[in-house]
Amino acid sequence: MEQHIESHIIQSSDDEFIINVGPQHPSTHGVLHLQLKLDGEKIVDLRPFLGYIHRGIEKMSESLTYKQFIYLTSRMDYLSAHINNQACCLVIEKGLQTEVPERAKVIRTLMAELTRLASHQLWWGSTGLDMGAVSPFFYAFREREMILEIFEETCGSRLTMNYCVPGGVMNDIHPDFVRKVKQLIKQFRENIHEYDELLTGNPIFQSRTQGIGYLSKEDAIALSCSGPVARASGISCDVRKKNPYDAYDRVSFDEIIATEGDCFARYRVRLEEMKQSMNIIEQLIDNIPTGEYRTKIKGIIKLPVGEYYQRVETARGELGVYLVSDGSNKPYRIKFRTPNFSNLGALKPMSLGGKIGDLVAIMASLDLIIPDIDR
Amino acid sequence: MDVIQKQFDDFPGEVYQDKSGHSSIIITQIDRFANWARSNSLWPLIFGTSCCAIEMMSAASAKYDWSRFGFEVARASPRQADLIIVAGTITLKMAPVLKRLYDQMPEPKYVIAMGACNITGGPFMLHSYSVVNGIDKIVPVDVYIPGCPPRPEALLHGMIKLQEKIKNTKAYVIEKPKK
Numbered sequence: 001m002e003q004h005i006e007s008h009i010i011q012s013s014d015d016e017f018i019i020n021v022g023p024q025h026p027s028t029h030g031v032l033h034l035q036l037k038l039d040g041e042k043i044v045d046l047r048p049f050l051g052y053i054h055r056g057i058e059k060m061s062e063s064l065t066y067k068q069f070i071y072l073t074s075r076m077d078y079l080s081a082h083i084n085n086q087a088c089c090l091v092i093e094k095g096l097q098t099e100v101p102e103r104a105k106v107i108r109t110l111m112a113e114l115t116r117l118a119s120h121q122l123w124w125g126s127t128g129l130d131m132g133a134v135s136p137f138f139y140a141f142r143e144r145e146m147i148l149e150i151f152e153e154t155c156g157s158r159l160t161m162n163y164c165v166p167g168g169v170m171n172d173i174h175p176d177f178v179r180k181v182k183q184l185i186k187q188f189r190e191n192i193h194e195y196d197e198l199l200t201g202n203p204i205f206q207s208r209t210q211g212i213g214y215l216s217k218e219d220a221i222a223l224s225c226s227g228p229v230a231r232a233s234g235i236s237c238d239v240r241k242k243n244p245y246d247a248y249d250r251v252s253f254d255e256i257i258a259t260e261g262d263c264f265a266r267y268r269v270r271l272e273e274m275k276q277s278m279n280i281i282e283q284l285i286d287n288i289p290t291g292e293y294r295t296k297i298k299g300i301i302k303l304p305v306g307e308y309y310q311r312v313e314t315a316r317g318e319l320g321v322y323l324v325s326d327g328s329n330k331p332y333r334i335k336f337r338t339p340n341f342s343n344l345g346a347l348k349p350m351s352l353g354g355k356i357g358d359l360v361a362i363m364a365s366l367d368l369i370i371p372d373i374d375r
Numbered sequence: 376m377d378v379i380q381k382q383f384d385d386f387p388g389e390v391y392q393d394k395s396g397h398s399s400i401i402i403t404q405i406d407r408f409a410n411w412a413r414s415n416s417l418w419p420l421i422f423g424t425s426c427c428a429i430e431m432m433s434a435a436s437a438k439y440d441w442s443r444f445g446f447e448v449a450r451a452s453p454r455q456a457d458l459i460i461v462a463g464t465i466t467l468k469m470a471p472v473l474k475r476l477y478d479q480m481p482e483p484k485y486v487i488a489m490g491a492c493n494i495t496g497g498p499f500m501l502h503s504y505s506v507v508n509g510i511d512k513i514v515p516v517d518v519y520i521p522g523c524p525p526r527p528e529a530l531l532h533g534m535i536k537l538q539e540k541i542k543n544t545k546a547y548v549i550e551k552p553k554k
Contacts, residue, residue: 023472024422026451031424031469052469053424060502072498075464078426122429141436148433159429159524371425371464 016044021359023052029126029363030370032344041355046348054374061334066092066301067166069331074160077338077372079119080314082111085164090245091310091321092166095303100246102289104168109247110181110284111151111163113277117188118147119315120274123367124195127267130364131205136198143191146184150177166301168294181285185278195271209263213350213362216261223345227317228273229366232258232265239313251283263365270367300329316340316367340372409546413457413483414538415445420456422476424463427490427524431462434527446534453479458537459514460530464492464499465507477514485541487533488516491523498523 022033031052037045057076061069070088074081086108093100100108121144128136148158153174155161163170199205215225220233230237238255240248256272258265303325311320317339326332343366350362380392423431434441441447450456453476465473477486488510491497496508510516517540520533 023469024476026421030428030463031472051466052472053464053466054468054505055464055466055499056503056505059504060499063502075426075498078429122432126432137432138437141433141438145433145436145438158433158526159426 015039023049029368032368032370032373034347034359036356036359038356041357043351043354043356043359046351048344048347050374052374053371055371057375058334058336061331063330065329066303066331069334070164070166071160071162073336074162075371076336076375077314077316077319077340077369078159079122079369080112080115080316081160082108082115082163083312083314084319085162086112086246087310087312087319087321089164089166090312091308091323092301092303094310095306095308095323095325096166096297096301098167098295098297100168101292101295102247103291104293104295105247106284106288107169107173107293108164109251110281110288111154111161111169112246113280114147114150114181116315117274117277117281118144120270120277121147123270123315124199127364128199130360131199131208133199133202133205136195139191139194139198143184143188146180146187150180150184153177153180165294167297168292170294172293173288178285178288181281185282185285188274188278192275200267200271206264208358208361209267209365211262211264212354212358213263213365214261215346215350217259219349220261220346223349224342225317225346226339226342227313227315228256228266228269229317229343229346231256232269233261234259237318239311239318243311245310245312247284248280251280253279263361266365302327302329303331311337314339316369316372317343336375338372338375340368340370344368344373406546410542410544413546414541416448417446417458417485417534417537418448418450418456419446420453420459420476420480421449421451422459422461422473424461424465424469425492427462427492430524430527431460431489431530434530439527439531441531441534444531444534444538453477454481456480457483458485458487460487460489461493461510461514462489462524464490464497465510465513466505467507468505470507470513473510474513485517485537486510486514487518487520487530487537489520489525489530489533491521494519494521 016037016039019036019038021036023031033049033052035047036043057072060072070085073084073088076084121140125137125140151161152158154177155163215233217234220230220235226237234257236255236257241255253276256269258269305325305327308323309320311318319339320337322335323331324333351359433439459477488494492499493510496506499506500508518533518537520529522529
């Protein structure tokens with residue numbers, strides 16, 4: 001047993017020393033614990049330690065009914081809470097073989113894109129904070145608060161909305177929804193040049209991110225990275241394009257792909273994705289179909305015996321929900337394939353050989369959410 | 376020197392008198408001054424583990440702007456903090472870290488439990504095997520803020536309540552000399 005533990009701890013020689021980053025550290029965006037072996041300023045070895053926010057969501061889901069476990073998943077990746085709920089609802093609907101009304105599909109897609117916008121805005125603000133620029137944080141929260149207001153009017157909550165239910169959405173959209181979304185898009189389109197002026201064109205920011213944290217295409221595939229991290233390395237992996245769900249098959253948008261594979265490429269991919277999200281919202285907001293927003297589903301859901309899988313694109317990459325049903329009213333087993341866990345694997349090849357100061361830039365460009373890793 | 380506490384109807388504070396009858400009213404004014412200074416410059420420690428941390432960031436942003444009340448100097452080190460806002464679930468693995476951070480903070484120190492997870496375990500109270508059901512089992516909590524996650528206004532309300540609590544306590548405790 002002792003040997004087993006020792007093999008997990010990095011051994012150091014005389015020239016090198018070991019430092020621990022986290023679990024309480026502002027640049028890890030949560031409670032990630034990294035052990036670094038340094039030679040001067042150079043990172044020689046890196047090992048992440050997980051489990052500081054392991055809440056046992058997968059195991060808990062086995063003791064909750066199908067309608068109950070959905071709300072737990074919004075605590076997993078809380079910045080794309082709605083998309084997590086959407087994935088769970090889609091997998092249950094797949095099992096029940098129910099058809100969701102067109103109106104609900106469009107509302108879900110609109111909400112998912114608004115969630116992606118809010119998430120990327122927060123990422124943009126916190127990236128600025130990590131690089132030592134404080135003002136981007138306030139600019140990012142200006143539009144983000146508008147989105148949260150829209151959520152609050154329709155869903156009743158700001159962050160963990162629980163708006164998706166199997167068969168549709170919880171309730172109809174607020175009468176002001178369309179007007180406020182249009183106003184948001186108008187204002188955001190007017191203001192997005194400030195994002196470029198504040199960070200993208202900043203020489204200090206560019207020199208801290210360009211050429212830093214390179215991830216090759218082969219490594220990204222081998223580590224099964226997804227989302228903006230993989231797309232910045234030249235991999236086309238957008239689930240919205242590859243495997244369209246809800247209303248994504250009726251909208252046209254570009255999949256943003258960069259080939260540089262450094263921190264700046266990941267930054268640009270996310271910034272362009274915000275514009276694509278606005279495109280999707282603009283296409284859908286004027287043609288929300290009329291009709292029911294939810295199909296009636298029995299109070300107690302019992303899925304037929306079998307295995308079901310559904311993947312969606314969250315703000316950070318591909319989320320897969322694998323559900324095994326034994327015919328009872330509770331899932332037999334649930335496994336979440338979360339994007340952040342796979343993207344964390346890319347941290348080591350990105351930062352080895354680099355300076356310790358660059359680690360902060362790499363962590364910011366990965367946009368990790370720790371509860372999504374530990375679950 | 377023996378001091379005795381005297382009560383006066385027209386004076387709200389505490390008055391201490393020695394045997395010769397000299398009063399030292401100034402002690403109460405020092406209390407009030409120290410509490411005024413302490414309560415209006417609470418420096419919080421950034422301790423966000425999960426969802427509540429995002430609402431804490433919202434409270435720091437321009438719309439809610441907690442610097443109106445003097446909370447804006449958020450510190451990453453416990454050595455420079457007066458207050459720890461525990462925002463997010465505390466699991467069994469994280470609990471020793473929280474205790475250690477609390478012990479590293481200089482006196483006087485205060486704790487705000489933000490969110491349902493920190494009050495009772497919240498959504499993870501019943502079925503989870505790894506969540507601490509309430510951080511008051513680890514550290515003494517001054518203010519509880521319910522919600523999952525609480526709104527930024529709720530956080531501000533909790534912080535103002537903490538200010539009130541600080542204003543109504545003794546800044547310096549005078550130990551009476553033993554006879």
